[in-house]
Amino acid sequence: EDKVVQSPLSLVVHEGDTVTLNCSYEVTNFRSLLWYKQEKKAPTFLFMLTSSGIEKKSGRLSSILDKKELFSILNITATQTGDSAVYLCAVASHTGTASKLTFGTGTRLQVTL
Amino acid sequence: KAGVTQTPRYLIKTRGQQVTLSCSPISGHRSVSWYQQTPGQGLQFLFEYFSETQRNKGNFPGRFSGRQFSNSRSEMNVSTLELGDSALYLCATHEGRFSYNEQFFGPGTRLTVL
Numbered sequence: 001e002d003k004v005v006q007s008p009l010s011l012v013v014h015e016g017d018t019v020t021l022n023c024s025y026e027v028t029n030f031r032s033l034l035w036y037k038q039e040k041k042a043p044t045f046l047f048m049l050t051s052s053g054i055e056k057k058s059g060r061l062s063s064i065l066d067k068k069e070l071f072s073i074l075n076i077t078a079t080q081t082g083d084s085a086v087y088l089c090a091v092a093s094h095t096g097t098a099s100k101l102t103f104g105t106g107t108r109l110q111v112t113l
Numbered sequence: 114k115a116g117v118t119q120t121p122r123y124l125i126k127t128r129g130q131q132v133t134l135s136c137s138p139i140s141g142h143r144s145v146s147w148y149q150q151t152p153g154q155g156l157q158f159l160f161e162y163f164s165e166t167q168r169n170k171g172n173f174p175g176r177f178s179g180r181q182f183s184n185s186r187s188e189m190n191v192s193t194l195e196l197g198d199s200a201l202y203l204c205a206t207h208e209g210r211f212s213y214n215e216q217f218f219g220p221g222t223r224l225t226v227l
Contacts, residue, residue, distance in 0.1 A: 042117075042220050043203075101158060
């Protein structure tokens with residue numbers, strides 16, 4: 001059965017700190033790994049990674065994928081209170097005509113003043 | 114472009130009843146996926162529909178079913194509701210089969226089963 005594990009489960013940091021969120025996976029027919037941010041309701045897309053070793057960046061957020069070791073990290077530098085959210089990692093897989101996203105349970109990040 | 118719409122937003126039902134949830138995708142999006150989100154299990158995949166055909170189904174009992182219409186709108190139905198079905202039900206839509214980087218989630222329907 002496909003599995004995505006995120007760590008830590010929750011994290012409290014001070015504004016300005018740098019955080020690293022981890023995601024490991026065991027998925028058959030891997031296609032891509034995605035990161036989402038979920039604040040109150042709908043998750044919003046952050047990154048999609050398909051190739052190992054290529055860092056994706058968006059402002060203070062960056063992410064990288066290691067397909068050999070089957071994990072990804074999401075870094076947030078100079079954290080702000082607006083970064084407080086649940087960060088979800090998901091792996092897209094497909095077999096023939098079937099495709100799906102398998103999600104981890106998320107890392108709850110709280111940024112305090 | 115209007116976003117993904119889900120109706121109703123909140124729903125309270127009792128055990129044994131059935132419920133139908135609706136998802137209207139962004140214009141041009143033909144793929145609709147449904148997820149169940151609970152505090153303990155996180156987001157779990159229910160089904161994926163593309164061009165009116167169910168392409169994949171998650172590990173949920175047969176009480177959970179769905180369909181997609183020719184305008185890409187999708188519905189999911191849960192029959193014989195159980196307490197454990199209380200959850201946030203999210204749908205997500207994207208244009209192509211695998212364009213997950215362009216997948217957008219709706220606001221969800223929060224179902225409470227009493």
